[in-house]
Amino acid sequence: MTxxxxxxxxxxxxxxxGASIVVFLLVHLIPGGPEVVLLGxxxxxxxxxxxxxxxxxxxxxxEQYLIYVGNILRGDLGRSVAGNIPIAxxxxxxxxxxxxxxxxxxxxxxxVGVPLGIISSVQRGSWIDTGTMLGSLVGVSMPIFWLGLLxxxxxxxxxxxxxxxxxxxxxxxxxxxxxxxxxDAVFTGNWSGLVDxxxxxxxxxxxxxxxxxxxxxxxxxxxxxxxxxxxxxxxARAKGLRERTVILGHALRNAMLPVVTVIGLQLGSLLAGxxxxxxxxxxxxxGRWLFNSIQGRDYAIxxxxxxxxxxxxxxxxxxxxxxxxxxxPRIRYE
Amino acid sequence: MAKKLGVLLAVLLVLTxxxxxxxxxxxxxxWGAYTNPVQLYSAVVTDGVSFFVLEQGCESLLAFDGATTxxxxxxxxxxxxxxxxxxxxxxxxxxxxxxDGTPFNAEAVAFNFxxxxxxxxxxxxxxxVYEYYEYMFDGFDDASLxxxxxxxxxxxxxxxxxxxxxxxxxxxxxxxxxxxxPAALEKYGEDYGTPTVGYVCTGPYKxxxxxxxxxxxxxxxxxxxxEIEGNVERxxxxxxxxxxxxxxxxxxxxxxxxxxxxxxxxxxxxASDDLYYILRPSLNVFYLAFNYRIKEFHDPLVRQAISLAxxxxxxxxxxxxxxEVANTFLPPLMWGYNPDVPMPEYNPxxxxxxxxxxxxxxxxxxxxxxxxxxxxxxxxDAEGEKIPLTLFWMPVTRPYNPDGxxxxxxxxxxxxAIGINVQLENAGDWATYLARRRTGDLIGLYQLGWTxxxxxxxxFSGYFFKNCNQPQEGYFNFPEICETLLxxxxxxxxxxxxxxxxxxxxxxxxxxxxITIAHSQVPLVFRSNVSGYIANPLGTELIRFVTxx
Numbered sequence: 001m002t003x004x005x006x007x008x009x010x011x012x013x014x015x016x017x018g019a020s021i022v023v024f025l026l027v028h029l030i031p032g033g034p035e036v037v038l039l040g041x042x043x044x045x046x047x048x049x050x051x052x053x054x055x056x057x058x059x060x061x062x063e064q065y066l067i068y069v070g071n072i073l074r075g076d077l078g079r080s081v082a083g084n085i086p087i088a089x090x091x092x093x094x095x096x097x098x099x100x101x102x103x104x105x106x107x108x109x110x111x112v113g114v115p116l117g118i119i120s121s122v123q124r125g126s127w128i129d130t131g132t133m134l135g136s137l138v139g140v141s142m143p144i145f146w147l148g149l150l151x152x153x154x155x156x157x158x159x160x161x162x163x164x165x166x167x168x169x170x171x172x173x174x175x176x177x178x179x180x181x182x183x184d185a186v187f188t189g190n191w192s193g194l195v196d197x198x199x200x201x202x203x204x205x206x207x208x209x210x211x212x213x214x215x216x217x218x219x220x221x222x223x224x225x226x227x228x229x230x231x232x233x234x235x236a237r238a239k240g241l242r243e244r245t246v247i248l249g250h251a252l253r254n255a256m257l258p259v260v261t262v263i264g265l266q267l268g269s270l271l272a273g274x275x276x277x278x279x280x281x282x283x284x285x286x287g288r289w290l291f292n293s294i295q296g297r298d299y300a301i302x303x304x305x306x307x308x309x310x311x312x313x314x315x316x317x318x319x320x321x322x323x324x325x326x327x328x329p330r331i332r333y334e
Numbered sequence: 335m336a337k338k339l340g341v342l343l344a345v346l347l348v349l350t351x352x353x354x355x356x357x358x359x360x361x362x363x364x365w366g367a368y369t370n371p372v373q374l375y376s377a378v379v380t381d382g383v384s385f386f387v388l389e390q391g392c393e394s395l396l397a398f399d400g401a402t403t404x405x406x407x408x409x410x411x412x413x414x415x416x417x418x419x420x421x422x423x424x425x426x427x428x429x430x431x432x433x434d435g436t437p438f439n440a441e442a443v444a445f446n447f448x449x450x451x452x453x454x455x456x457x458x459x460x461x462x463v464y465e466y467y468e469y470m471f472d473g474f475d476d477a478s479l480x481x482x483x484x485x486x487x488x489x490x491x492x493x494x495x496x497x498x499x500x501x502x503x504x505x506x507x508x509x510x511x512x513x514x515x516p517a518a519l520e521k522y523g524e525d526y527g528t529p530t531v532g533y534v535c536t537g538p539y540k541x542x543x544x545x546x547x548x549x550x551x552x553x554x555x556x557x558x559x560x561e562i563e564g565n566v567e568r569x570x571x572x573x574x575x576x577x578x579x580x581x582x583x584x585x586x587x588x589x590x591x592x593x594x595x596x597x598x599x600x601x602x603x604x605a606s607d608d609l610y611y612i613l614r615p616s617l618n619v620f621y622l623a624f625n626y627r628i629k630e631f632h633d634p635l636v637r638q639a640i641s642l643a644x645x646x647x648x649x650x651x652x653x654x655x656x657x658e659v660a661n662t663f664l665p666p667l668m669w670g671y672n673p674d675v676p677m678p679e680y681n682p683x684x685x686x687x688x689x690x691x692x693x694x695x696x697x698x699x700x701x702x703x704x705x706x707x708x709x710x711x712x713x714x715d716a717e718g719e720k721i722p723l724t725l726f727w728m729p730v731t732r733p734y735n736p737d738g739x740x741x742x743x744x745x746x747x748x749x750x751a752i753g754i755n756v757q758l759e760n761a762g763d764w765a766t767y768l769a770r771r772r773t774g775d776l777i778g779l780y781q782l783g784w785t786x787x788x789x790x791x792x793x794f795s796g797y798f799f800k801n802c803n804q805p806q807e808g809y810f811n812f813p814e815i816c817e818t819l820l821x822x823x824x825x826x827x828x829x830x831x832x833x834x835x836x837x838x839x840x841x842x843x844x845x846x847x848x849i850t851i852a853h854s855q856v857p858l859v860f861r862s863n864v865s866g867y868i869a870n871p872l873g874t875e876l877i878r879f880v881t882x883x
Contacts, residue, residue: 032765036772038463040380041784043772047468054460083373084461085528090546149578157586165583166548170570171359282574284547292369292575297765 001325008321012314019310020303024065027294027302033057034081034297055081068303078300080293087304090289095308096179097167098278098285102270104182104205109212110263116213117220117259121228122247132217139214148207148280155203163200165282172196204281208274212266219262223255230254257327264320268313360553360567363864363882366580366592367571370546375527376512377450378462382593382873383571385509387550389874390569391433392512392535395424395443396503400868401615403667403789405503409438409513409536413506419498419826424506426489430559432515433540440491444483445516447493451478459524466510470501470788498826504788509874538562538878539569547573564866564880584609584859590882591860591867596736600655600857608862613656613855616665617786617871619794620734622745622849625777626809627712628723629702635692637846640779641678642685643752646851649744653737655857660850662839663795667871669828670791670835675843678850685752697753699723703777710805724778725749725756730764733856734783741851742781774809789872791835792823795842810848815841 035051036043052058056067071078077087116136120129156164163169167181174193177184182201185194227233228251236246275287286305293301371384376392379385397408407413412425430438449457450467453474458464464474471479479499484492493502505511518526518534525531532541538560539552552569554562572589574580581599583589585608595603595611603609622644624631631637646659661678664671689697702718727742728735735741739760746756761767761776770776787793792800798807800819805811815838822834842848858869863883868875 030766031762032767032769036769037765039465040768041782042380042465042469043768045772047465048772051463054463079461083371083528084378084459084524085373085546086525089530093546145576149576149582152579152582157582160586163588164579164586165572165574165588170362170364170549170551170572280576280579282548282572282576282579284545284573288547288575295763295765 004325005322008318012318015314016307016310020069020307021065023303023306023310024068025061027297027299028061028064030297032297034299037296038082068300072304072307077304080301081298082296087301090301091286091304091308092179094284094286094289097283098271098274098287100167100180100182101201101204101208101274101277101283101285102267103180104201105208105270106212106263106267108205108209109216109266112209113213113216114220114259116217118224118247118252120217121221121224124225129221132221136214136217139210142210144207144211144276145280147210148204148277151203151207152280162203163196164203166284167197167200168193169196169200204277204283207281208270208277212270215266216259216262220255220259223258224251227251227255257324260323260327261320264316264323268316271309271312361565361882362568362570363566363591363877363880364570364572364589365877366574366583366589368573368575368577368580370573371544371550371571373527374531374533374541374544374550375462375514376510376533377446377464377467377514378527380465380510385874387552387571388512388533388535389509389537390539390552390877391533391537391541391555392509392514393537394507394509394512395426396507398507398789398870398872398874401870403504403617403786403871405507405789408507409443410506413503415502419500419502420495422493422495422499422502423486424491424493426491427559428489430536431557432518432536433534433555433557434515434518436515436517438513438536439488440485441488442516443491443513444485445519446511446513447480447483449519451475451480451483457519457523461524466508466787470505470508470510472496498824500823500826500828500831501788501790501792504790504793508788542568549573560878562878564878564882566877566880566882569877581859584861587861590864591858593856593858594733595655595857595859597653597655599859603859609859610862611857611859612867612869613857614869614873615667615871616657616853616855617667617789618734618783619660619663619665619853620781620783620851621660621663622725622851623776623780623782623808623810624848625774625780626811627704627706627774627777629704629714629718630698631701632714633692634845635688636694637849639685639688639692639752640749640754641846641849642681642688643748643754644678644745644849644851645680645748646678647680649741650852652744653741654852654854655736657852657854660853662843663798663848663850664791664835664839665786665853668786668789668791668794670795670822670832670839672836672839672843674836675840678843682748682752689752689754694753697755699755701778711811712809721777723754723756724759726759726761726767726770726776726778726780728764728781729760729762729767732783733785734852734854735781736854738781745779771807774805776808780808786872791831792819795819795835795838796823799838799842799847808848812841812845812847815845815847 035048039047079086116132120132123129152164155162172193174181174184174190175188177187181197185197233251236250274285275291278285278288290305367383369383371387372379372381374387376388393409395410396405399406409427410424411427415422426440432438449455450464452458479495480493481496482494486492515534522531529544529546532544538558540555542551542553544550550571554567574583580592584592603611650657650659659677661675662672700720701723703721704712704718705716707713725742725746728738742758746758749756761770796819799815800823802813802816818834818838822831825831866879866881868879
């Protein structure tokens with residue numbers, strides 16, 4: 001197992017390097033650099049040229065790349081073009097926001113999606129099954145911004161029950177330990193802060209969970225259906241085991257393999273793809289930051305955030321693979 | 335474990351429904367912004383979101399008065415010039431201190447200007463862009479309009495200029511030239527103005543905290559030299575990027591005010607008892623530019639025909655909350671505006687006639703692109719390449735242009751009615767659009783606009799049309815207009831300058847060198863418990879006049 005883990009970790013290095021090169025080239029090849037965005041309507045020929053020189057954009061691409069990589073290796077992510085803000089500081093602040101939102105959304109998705117999938121597989125063809133499948137179709141196809149605005153308007157404006165801007169109310173403060181507000185509030189015994197953070201999480205995390213709920217429910221259902229036809233299930237039933245034990249003990253354990261994969265992949269895409277949800281609910285996370293930085297051609301930010309996201313994808317994939325090998329030892333030797 | 339989680343969730347739900355007990359909070363004004371400030375250092379930013387914060391806490395030597403562009407004293411009580419306007423002397427207000435307790439004096443003023451002016455100053459960082467210093471004062475070091483700064487005594491400072499500069503009072507009133515604490519600039523260096531540091535100035539509010547993508551907080555400062563007319567003790571600017579969510583936040587009472595509203599939102603605001611809006615006076619222009627690499631555009635009849643075909647009033651009615659058709663490039667609020675220039679006509683029949691006179695009885699959908707010579711000027715007599723005529727629309731919303739694509743479609747339909755068929759193109763995102771505009775690659779008709787910076791017309795039509803000797807935006811080249819504007823910019827007396835700007839305005843309208851469409855007013859929306867907000871055409875608005883009930 002150890003050798004397998006080490007081998008897999010080494011395999012991820014070229015992926016990271018490749019990703020950094022691709023990202024670097026892509027953002028530099030799009031027309032219109034940061035100097036143009038910065039100067040806006042007022043950008044004259046000479047202003048733009050001077051600014052390019054000041055930002056180092058007049059150097060050859062490979063030189064810019066080497067400087068960038070060198071800085072990263074020294075732990076310096078650089079400063080944003082607009083605002084000159086240290087990127088590492090920003091990343092430390094925004095990354096936990098996205099992690100917290102994604103984890104809560106994924107938890108909702110697993111807690112709702114897995115049971116739904118099990119129930120509809122066991123009661124195949126029943127109204128619950130039809131309803132779940134129909135619901136998951138709607139969940140996958142509904143545009144996030146539409147659902148988000150709908151929830152925001154109903155629960156935030158019309159009923160006035162829940163806040164929908166940011167992570168905390170303006171005058172509430174939570175001391176930072178991990179950066180995850182709910183966890184930090186518990187650590188510091190800040191109960192009113194905990195409530196406030198929790199309230200702020202409800203609408204965005206529910207919005208963000210709809211697509212993963214639908215996907216997890218569908219995968220669980222089809223994996224379960226496949227397993228339920230197996231001989232050992234018939235044997236288990238024939239032995240006179242309780243149906244509950246058959247489903248949860250025997251069938252589910254074996255059906256979990258593809259479900260684990262999907263949950264892992266969902267976490268990756270939630271972290272990277274929360275752009276719309278973060279925008280609608282003014283959530284100060286990295287998805288929105290990345291999107292804005294692409295628009296502003298803020299190269300250093302785009303590169304750093306993309307690298308972080310790539311890194312997460314790689315790590316999540318690694319964990320999924322390792323859990324595979326653990327669930328099914330045959331995989332290790334293939 | 336699952337049970338414990340369940341209990342925790344149940345407790346949270348109950349607490350959620352009960353709600354936390356509210357402590358006594360300061361009178362707070364919450365403003366909804368669509369994005370973060372870029373940085374909280376006036377000299378290196380240009381965006382309205384940064385200045386919304388900076389204006390509350392920082393001050394320039396002079397200031398713009400309330401709802402006008404009139405210049406009034408601020409940190410300087412008096413600004414006088416010698417006869418030829420090359421030496422300007424400022425008398426400073428005494429007894430003013432910065433938020434960090436250090437004194438405001440002539441040394442502090444000279445320090446700030448020297449940081450901006452001198453590229454070898456240890457605090458003049460390459461990574462920071464002193465864009466407006468460069469732009470308003472001709473450049474840095476030897477090129478700088480400000481050649482030297484004398485500290486005459488503790489409260490008197492003298493600026494020695496390289497040429498007469500009539501815009502000096504207006505320029506010194508710009509928020510880009512707010513005076514920051516020299517001690518703080520030295521202490522924080524390159525980090526000054528970033529979220530961890532904020533600003534240290536002399537204004538009525540002081541910086542408390544900036545959580546990026548979330549909020550900026552400022553609190554009333556008890557050491558302020560001036561008077562506070564309103565009752566706001568804390569200002570919070572919240573970042574709400576989504577337009578619909580920002581309006582929802584206003585409806586729900588989570589913010590007290592925001593800039594901009596769509597016509598649909600205006601209808602809701604008018605029907606609501608809780609909301610109202612005011613209009614910011616216009617200091618902008620939205621135009622449709624000709625790229626003069628296209629041969630056909632050199633024919634005044636063609637330009638005239640295109641202008642006559644556009645139904646400007648219809649665009650104003652359909653797309654803007656509040657705007658007026660632009661008869662000239664300068665907005666009516668700006669001195670130098672020429673009220674006698676007739677409103678542009680909408681007359682498609684006459685347009686068809688003019689097109690026929692110009693040799694296009696059936697209109698056209700293809701145009702000829704002329705090559706450029708080595709100096710980058712259009713070669714008028716050369717052979718050109720035929721391309722389809724394109725109309726480029728702006729991919730972003732700007733105060734002067736609320737809907738580039740919609741207005742583009744309306745323009746295309748109007749032009750089709752007189753036989754001119756255009757292809758609509760968005761040219762990519764804003765960065766790409768601007769880059770192509772700059773390099774002259776928006777070959778066709780294209781939308782763009784301008785918002786005045788300091789209330790002086792040299793910063794408006796002068797910026798665009800007075801550089802006779804180099805290729806200008808869209809290869810615009812009308813020597814008469816150019817010379818008039820150049821002359822107006824070289825004179826010292828407003829009374830002498832005004833008729834020249836009026837004349838240039840009229841010439842531009844008559845030759846249709848560029849098609850002016852509209853001057854727009856931006857709506858500012860508030861909850862009805864907010865009063866006293868004074869909309870300023872330059873967007874420099876002060877919360878110290880605001881009362882929240």
